[in-house]
Amino acid sequence: MTSTSDPGPFDLPEIRAHIGSFLDHNDRLNCILINKPWHSTMTSLLWEKVTLIDTSDKLPLPLQKISIPLDILQKNAGLIKTLIIQSNILPDYYDISFPILQTVSFWPMKPLRFFREPGVAAFEGLTKLIKQNPTISQIKLGVSKGLVPAPDTLWEAMAEAPNLQLLEAPRMRIRHTTMPLFWKATENLRVLILNFESALRFGRNTDGAGGPLVFPRLNRLSLEVSQGAHIMESEQIRLMAQCPQLETLDWIPDQAFSPEKFLECCKAETWPNLEGLTLARLDLYTDADIKVILESMRRKITILGVSRSGFGPRSFEALRPHFFSGIIELDLSYCSAVTSPMIVEVLASCNKLRKFAAGCVSAKDLVASPPWICGSLRELWIYFDMSNDDASTDPVVIGNETTEAGARAGAEAEQQEVAMERTQRQIFERIAGLEMLQSFSFSDPTREIPVRSLDLRLGKGLELLSSLRELKGIHFHGTQQWMRTEDVEWMLGHWDHLHWMGGVMDMVDQSHNNALVKMITDRGVFFAS
Amino acid sequence: MTVILVSSDNQDFKVDKEVAERSILIKNMLEDVGESDSPIPLPNVTAAVLTKVIEYCEHHRNDPVQVPEETDDPRKRSNDIEEWDMKFMQVDHEIILAANYLDIKPLLDVGCKTVANIIKGKTPEEIRKAFNIVNDFTPEEEAQIKKENEWAEDR
Numbered sequence: 001m002t003s004t005s006d007p008g009p010f011d012l013p014e015i016r017a018h019i020g021s022f023l024d025h026n027d028r029l030n031c032i033l034i035n036k037p038w039h040s041t042m043t044s045l046l047w048e049k050v051t052l053i054d055t056s057d058k059l060p061l062p063l064q065k066i067s068i069p070l071d072i073l074q075k076n077a078g079l080i081k082t083l084i085i086q087s088n089i090l091p092d093y094y095d096i097s098f099p100i101l102q103t104v105s106f107w108p109m110k111p112l113r114f115f116r117e118p119g120v121a122a123f124e125g126l127t128k129l130i131k132q133n134p135t136i137s138q139i140k141l142g143v144s145k146g147l148v149p150a151p152d153t154l155w156e157a158m159a160e161a162p163n164l165q166l167l168e169a170p171r172m173r174i175r176h177t178t179m180p181l182f183w184k185a186t187e188n189l190r191v192l193i194l195n196f197e198s199a200l201r202f203g204r205n206t207d208g209a210g211g212p213l214v215f216p217r218l219n220r221l222s223l224e225v226s227q228g229a230h231i232m233e234s235e236q237i238r239l240m241a242q243c244p245q246l247e248t249l250d251w252i253p254d255q256a257f258s259p260e261k262f263l264e265c266c267k268a269e270t271w272p273n274l275e276g277l278t279l280a281r282l283d284l285y286t287d288a289d290i291k292v293i294l295e296s297m298r299r300k301i302t303i304l305g306v307s308r309s310g311f312g313p314r315s316f317e318a319l320r321p322h323f324f325s326g327i328i329e330l331d332l333s334y335c336s337a338v339t340s341p342m343i344v345e346v347l348a349s350c351n352k353l354r355k356f357a358a359g360c361v362s363a364k365d366l367v368a369s370p371p372w373i374c375g376s377l378r379e380l381w382i383y384f385d386m387s388n389d390d391a392s393t394d395p396v397v398i399g400n401e402t403t404e405a406g407a408r409a410g411a412e413a414e415q416q417e418v419a420m421e422r423t424q425r426q427i428f429e430r431i432a433g434l435e436m437l438q439s440f441s442f443s444d445p446t447r448e449i450p451v452r453s454l455d456l457r458l459g460k461g462l463e464l465l466s467s468l469r470e471l472k473g474i475h476f477h478g479t480q481q482w483m484r485t486e487d488v489e490w491m492l493g494h495w496d497h498l499h500w501m502g503g504v505m506d507m508v509d510q511s512h513n514n515a516l517v518k519m520i521t522d523r524g525v526f527f528a529s
Numbered sequence: 530m531t532v533i534l535v536s537s538d539n540q541d542f543k544v545d546k547e548v549a550e551r552s553i554l555i556k557n558m559l560e561d562v563g564e565s566d567s568p569i570p571l572p573n574v575t576a577a578v579l580t581k582v583i584e585y586c587e588h589h590r591n592d593p594v595q596v597p598e599e600t601d602d603p604r605k606r607s608n609d610i611e612e613w614d615m616k617f618m619q620v621d622h623e624i625i626l627a628a629n630y631l632d633i634k635p636l637l638d639v640g641c642k643t644v645a646n647i648i649k650g651k652t653p654e655e656i657r658k659a660f661n662i663v664n665d666f667t668p669e670e671e672a673q674i675k676k677e678n679e680w681a682e683d684r
Contacts, residue, residue: 009625010660015641022645032678033653035665039674046678068680075677 016041047079052093053086070096084108085126088116094125101133107142109170123151130157140168149173158185166191170224173198190217195224196231218243222250229254237261241270248276248303256283263289266296276303278331287312287337294318305331307357312337323349333357333381334445343382344369357381360446367426377434378470381441383478384427386420386452424454428461431468438470443503444478450507453479457487471495475528476503488516492523502528532559533568534583540576541568544583551586553632571631578627585614585624585636592635614639622660 009015020028020042032042053067070092077096082103106126107118118126130136139158141150155178158164167189174182174196186192192215215221221243225231236253240246249271251262262279265271274297279285290306291314301322306315311332319327327350332338340362346353353374362385431440444451456462456476465471474491483505492498501520506513520527530546534555549569550556558569571579625640648656657664666674 009622009629009640009644010662012626012629015625015629018637019641019644019648022642023648027645027649027651029678030651030653030656031648033666033671033674034656035662038662039666043678072677072680 011037013037013041017045020045043076044079047076049082049084050076050080051084051086052089054089083129085122088119088122089125091121091125094128095132098133099135101135103138103140104129104136105140105142108140109142120151123154127151127154127157130154130161134162136161137163138166138168139164140166142170149175149178152178152181155181155185165189166193168193170195171197187215188217189215191220192218193220193222195226196229197226198229215243215245217245219245220248221246222252224250224252225254227254233257233261237265241265244271245273246271247273249274250278250305252278252280254281256281258284259286259289263292266293269296269298273299275299275301276329277301278303278305279309280305280307282306282309286310287314290315291318300326302326303329305329306335307331308334310337311335313339313342316342324351326352328352329355331355331357333359335359340365340385347372347374350374351376353377355379359383360385360444363387363423363427366430367423372430372433375434376436378436379439380431380434380437381439381443381475383442383444384453386423420452421460425461425464427454428464432464433467435467436470437468438472438497440468440471440473441475442479443475447478450478450480450504456481456483456491456505458490462487462490466494468495470497472497473500473502474498475501479503480507481505482508483516485516485519488519492520492525498525500526500528504529533566534579535568535570536574536576536579537572538576540579542576542579542583544586545590548583548586548590551589551633551635552582553634555631573630574627575623578623581624582627582631582633582636586633589635 016038020031023031025046028042028046032039032046050068050073052073067089070090073093074096077098078100080098081100082105083098083101084105085107087107104126106122130139158167159181167186168191170193221240223236223240225236231254233253236251240249240251243249277293277297282290285306287310290309290311294301294304294315295318301319304319304327312335316338323346330346330350330353336359338359340360343358343361344365346356346358348370350356351373354376355378356374357379359382361382366384431437442453444453453476454461481504488505491501504513505516517527517529531543532546532549532555534542534544534549536542546559550559555569562569574582622640622644625637625644628634628636628640647659651659653664656662
């Protein structure tokens with residue numbers, strides 16, 4: 001069937017690359033030595049992303065990497081798409097040309113923040129890097145909080161960068177006098193992610209030109225204003241209102257403003273293309289207000305985050321048409337007007353849902369609902385009311401009228417317990433169907449005393465969750481648990497990607513609980529009590 | 530509705546249209562050709578391989594069409610191959626080439642993941658043995674490569 005002169009699958013570079021995409025770093029390092037074609041393919045994969053760090057600095061243990069020699073970096077510069085500058089490095093590194101460089105990450109805050117802030121030399125280097133590498137399309141500034149604010153030359157270089165589309169500057173302390181330069185640097189971006197920490201007036205230059213006129217290309221804006229920044233609400237709204245192409249907007253203001261100004265923008269169809277909206281500090285937004293916002297989003301709604309707002313039946317009505325057409329993320333956490341039937345309807349109607357946070361759902365409603373179609377769910381936070389509501393709707397079972405009241409009460413209690421266990425298993429079954437689930441929380445934030453919820457024990461239904469092979473984290477704060485060693489062992493054994501857990505595992509025996517916590521943290525899993 | 534596929538060694542295969550269209554190449558060809566009944570030649574696929582490919586497409590005929598997934602983890606998983614697929618792939622790496630040519634992404638993924646699983650944990654020499662690959666490096670070149678790629682990033 002296969003003649004040796006015919007090409008095999010490994011002769012095609014795209015197939016080698018595809019195989020390479022399924023291999024981890026060490027395997028790729030082995031493949032690089034197979035033969036010349038494999039060497040070529042794997043080298044491209046291995047050098048796509050590079051971190052620059054200077055090991056003469058005393059780094060905390062997890063950050064210790066070998067610092068790449070200049071000549072090696074130079075040799076492979078043509079393969080690098082992402083450059084991460086983690087600490088102060090020698091200026092020579094900034095002189096290198098990177099012909100296909102796309103993303104520069106400067107002092108990223110993850111995985112671990114490097115203690116020493118960037119100095120003048122580091123900023124100068126970054127400025128030079130931007131000037132010399134016109135292919136750069138994304139700049140992510142991790143730290144800009146220190147004694148040395150980013151210099152004006154940096155913004156000038158960014159304004160000149162021909163392909164720049166994304167700027168992430170999560171900690172912005174910027175001089176008031178630098179603002180015009182900042183606007184010039186950002187006006188042609190597609191994505192802008194900001195957190196203003198210092199007091200600013202966005203507006204008026206001395207020459208009368210007030211801030212940026214319009215952001216003609218901005219598709220995504222994330223505007224966070226830290227407490228203490230004291231930027232006027234009208235300024236914040238004005239910035240957002242100047243982005244007519246906005247598809248995604250996140251607004252996290254420093255305080256709870258009243259809804260009028262924002263609602264005016266919505267009613268005026270300021271953002272005709274808006275599909276994703278996440279808002280914070282919505283204490284003053286009523287159900288009617290949210291409804292107005294939703295109705296102004298004429299295209300589909302794919303992302304909605306309205307935590308701690310008055311979202312209720314009217315908003316739900318306005319949201320309903322978007323269930324099938326593709327709501328992907330929905331955050332209704334801490335919205336006291338969200339009801340159990342609403343939650344159940346979302347789970348049974350939103351087939352593209354990936355992230356969902358809401359409140360309390362009644363176990364009875366859940367179990368009686370139509371099948372869930374949200375099989376793509378990655379993150380879920382809901383908590384359960386396991387109580388059996390009206391004892392009157394459950395007819396007391398067949399029994400002699402003459403049975404003693406006490407015995408009957410005992411039998412009832414037993415029946416309820418059996419029913420409760422059955423209900424619980426049914427809930428476990430539903431959750432088990434969410435095979436892509438990565439984060440599952442059923443923490444109940446409202447109660448002081450732990451409440452009856454899902455019982456995470458083998459035999460009670462835990463074993464049904466073996467299908468959650470992607471699970472990274474599980475939280476169960478505020479719920480009653482009586483977990484045993486074997487239950488925790490099972491979790492650690494079955495959930496390969498488990499990374500964090502939180503809650504009280506044994507509410508009766510404190511020392512046993514501590515032992516379980518230790519067992520978990522010893523395996524490298526984070527635990528939050 | 531059925532279509533006729535013709536392998537490189539001139540064997541005819543009658544296949545349901547729905548099954549044949551798991552191959553994007555064939556799907557596009559059918560759209561271009563319209564309602565015509567003429568058989569579709571596949572000069573790059575032998576009868577033996579085509580038999581296997583059709584078997585795969587039949588088994589998966591009801592799978593949802595794959596939409597490119599945005600995963601947070603850039604490193605893709607290879608440990609999720611269905612049992613049927615695993616047994617299926619034990620036959621022939623030729624299927625990878627066919628899947629690439631016919632543009633059947635799920636089959637290509639299964640094939641590449643299977644190969645990746647064979648590669649995992651092996652030294653270069655062991656990998657060469659597993660796939661009958663000739664080493665075209667000199668020892669000096671090998672040493673040089675090892676040295677240079679020490680610096681490459683571990684994600």
